[in-house]
Amino acid sequence: MEMNQQWRLAKRPVTDLSEDDFEWSEQAIPPLQAGEVLIKHLYLSLDPTNRLWVNEEDSYFPAVVIGDVMRGGGVGVVEQSLNPRYKQGDFVQGMLNWQRYAIDDGSGISKIRVTEDLPITAYHGIFGPIGMTAYFGLMDIGKPRAGETLVVSAAAGAVGSLVGQMGKQAGCRVVGLAGSDEKCRWLTETLGFDAAINYKTANIRESLLATCPKGIDIYFDNVAGEILETVLEQINIGARIPLCGMISQYNNEGAITGPKNFANILMKRATLKGFIVIDYFQREKEAFDYLEKGLRSGQLQYRVDVVDGLQSAPKALARLFNGSNTGKLIVKVDPSWQD
Template sequence: MAVNRQWLLAKRPSGMIGPDNFSYTESTVPEVQAGQVLVRNLYLSFDPTQRNWMVDRPGYLPPVAIGEPMRAGSVGQVIVSQHEDFTVGDMVQTTGCWQDYVVMAPGQGPMGLSKLPEGVSPEMMLSVLGITGLTAYFGLLDIGKPQAGETVLVSGAAGATGSVVGQIAKLKGCRVVGIAGGPEKCAWLKDAAGFDAVIDYKNDNVNEQIGIHCPNKWDVFFDNVGGSILEDALDHINLRSRVVLCGGISGYNATERVPGPANLMNLVTNRGRMEGFIILDYLPRAAEAAKDIMAWVASGDLIYKIDLQEGFENIPVTLQRLYTGHNLGKQLLKIADPE
């Protein structure tokens, strides 16, 4: 434990992020005070919103400061404990950032500090039971409010959140149409995840295909992408439809302000609703979602896919995979094995 490897935010991004936005350094392992634990990070989570944390502007979380370790969710192992609720060897979830070691306490950081439930792997904890799974669950059910027989359209459908959204919608008796990029992702969504239809935005006319696969229009649109795909979707809105705004990855690396949809009046004429949300607001209800999700996974009604990279040196390029479309499913990186 003599060295704590870290990747720091070196400069704020302009356009597509890359390894040159980060710098590698080594520091001493932090000391543990009363009420704290020292965690050795084993797995790191990669999420599209990390690009937003790198920009110096107000948000739901403060931006990562230049010279600080890049913020990231993680699963690790307790190495030293000065807290009565944690013992050495415990597997925990926290916001460990891009480094080997982090000192944390319950209630500290966006995700706090919690033990992994018995029988839950790090991969499961950081995907279907983590932020992405909770986002899918509460965004769809609390905001989208799908009803049996309705049509649910999902953009970014092959991502960790979108793929779970579609499967939960199927469990609720809905017809599900996904939008994803490339034949491999589209095939997985239809053949493995059980989507009724999938649109390949890289090779299809999205607006035309929505009309074909949603002949009665759609009732819920769960949007992870924004931009032109959001505009295409709004051309096929049903009466009293709901748009769940989860993300806008199509514009995260844009160098100029991305134009908004030109057809927002369709919401007015169809008495539709568009609402954004942040999953941090729902964390007090995480156990509610975890209970349902674990039951669906155990029964085989919900599957999840992990894109696992390895190696501390590969952290920056692994984040970039999210924005180039190279990942299929939840993007994780393993940096160490448990002791």
């Protein structure tokens, strides 16, 4: 039997993540107990929210304990099963964590259907937590109506790019903020956004005024911080603001503070609602059906940014915070695997 390889949390990053925060470890895979499943990890998902899990404070999940295998969602294939619900060759998704092999009692994983036109990577790129986050955040909280203006931050990211496309399907004017001209071109030329703003080079206030002449009805917020503040200046009465993430703030020391113009939430009778996708897992099928239909019709597109080898995971994760990834960032855990 192969050895397992793992990244364990070595210490807690204070600001930016680095490889030193993790420790590479190898150890034998223990024999399976009754009911357990051995999963060969194929694709690991890297997400901004991972940064929260390594802080000392619990987030919506308990903090990862120093010395434990780093937490992460993944897709894998069953190699061995002592659980009647799973057999060798089944593809599964779940918290497979930062390791080559995972053992699960069956309660933490679910089967996925892999076909020629629905590759494994689609489960990270458009289905699974990413697609559900975009779908429920926009539909349940944003409540888009035709003719409204939707602004999305981190718009070239995995979630943001889907949100914008869904907004177009709902008949909205869609404006995205992204961190490079190349990303902005992808949004407008390929995905059909009405406008895109390079937040690193543009004057955000002026650019929003120019691209949202009727004000902002929905702001799908992935970043918090200054962009949220600037958007709040330009929201319409009754605006909806799904709070999905606060990536601009995750590497900061200290607390994530609210916007300086907090009173605008009252003056404009806006709704801010934080949400975490785990609360929507029971409604997975509703999102999956919408996403599969959009994917097959070509109305929803996604792109994945695949990094080779589990060894690369810490360095790759850090890329999410400087914006150098394009699309859904995933790690091909076993480079020899052929989809």
